């Protein structure tokens with residue numbers, strides 16, 4: 001029997017005191033201050049706090065050290081740029097000091113040359129081309145496909161006392177991704193293999209140990225399977241006029257007639273699948289959780305959805321779901337699907353008056369920003385109205401609410417993602433009612449992306 005409660009362990013981890021130490025001395029004559037912080041325990045650094053406490057630890061450090069501080073964890077040193085002001089400096093990146101090589105360190109081998117891993121002029125060129133796959137017309141086509149897959153998938157959900165929402169949504173968003181992205185009618189064996197490879201590749205990005213076995217190795221093998229698959233499918237896609245995203249990338253063309261190479265299309269597809277999938281699953285799960293916890297909001301959302309009538313909603317109809325929009329925004333605030341963004345300095349730079357040397361990993365922390373009490377009244381409270389006209393608490397700072405990031409790398413799939421989540425929840429509330437016990441609080445895994453550690457069980461009833 002355990003004699004120490006988990007709360008007591010959390011409290012102990014949160015309140016441990018360490019002797020402060022500066023990161024690097026600024027060059028002689030500089031008026032910058034060093035970055036404050038501390039290395040934590042020998043070898044482990046602050047890994048335990050991060051693994052166990054996630055965003056709570058980020059907030060604690062912000063409180064203790066301010067917006068810029070350094071920490072050691074998982075064998076690396078990282079400078080936290082926490083809070084809206086610091087995020088603004090890093091993401092606006094005026095002196096081009098921050099590069100995407102920060103991401104390369106974590107996910108480079110699996111998402112090589114994905115859009116988010118490209119820098120500066122090259123990134124701009126690829127982003128402009130990719131934008132053609134995300135025009136309003138394209139989105140309209142994707143939405144029809146999303147609707148079809150969602151209705152088919154939800155028809156298979158079986159109500160029950162303990163229905164686990166997270167894996168069911170994960171399956172659904174994966175089916176959406178295969179359909180919308182590839183329009184692929186894969187034979188069962190291929191579908192299983194591609195799905196497995198995809199899951200392994202995504203999971204590898206959060207592997208703590210980098211060996212050819214385990215998560216890391218499976219990710220490398222998964223990447224190879226995906227590369228082979230997309231490469232084989234390319235000639236047919238280039239020749240087709242299908243309305244999926246794969247075809248859109250194959251046909252994207254600049255005014256000068258330049259196009260993505262075969263390698264580019266393969267790399268972008270693999271990254272896009274990853275970027276779209278977990279984020280939408282986490283967002284929809286968070287919405288499902290808060291609607292289960294707050295039945296009055298579930299009712300309001302349902303009433304609006306039912307008012308749209310029987311026909312599948314188009315973009316304009318989804319735009320009329322104002323209450324759902326507020327709920328999604330508040331859910332994205334309380335559970336940021338991408339809790340941190342990583343950069344690496346390519347030159348010495350000034351971060352809010354602190355000296356950050358070249359080759360330093362820097363993290364921007366949307367989840368911390370969403371909960372900082374100086375910017376958000378009663379930050380832990382689920383209160384969708386805070387986004388309503390007349391309140392608009394998110395307007396306090398452009399980086400106070402930033403689930404999609406900011407600056408030139410701001411999520412290119414933001415509208416796609418918002419519409420996908422809206423569509424899914426719209427279909428959900430029409431078919432089902434669900435609830436969680438009033439004393440239930442979900443725990444979001446703090447070790448990687450915030451997924452519910454217990455798969456989010458709810459009582460699901462058909463309507």
Ligand code: HEM
Pocket residue numbers: 115116117127272275276277279280283337338341342402403404405406408409410411412413414416417418
């Ligand atoms: C609710 C869902 C989503 C959330 C919360 C989200 C979040 C983010 C964030 C925070 C970034 C910025 C990363 C950085 O600056 O380092 C990003 C970038 C990106 N996202 Fe999303 N995303 C979502 C959905 C999607 C979807 C559906 C797609 C594709 C269909 C997508 C594709 C991308 C791409 C390609 C980038 C890189 C953009 C660039 O570097 O120019 N995302 N996303």
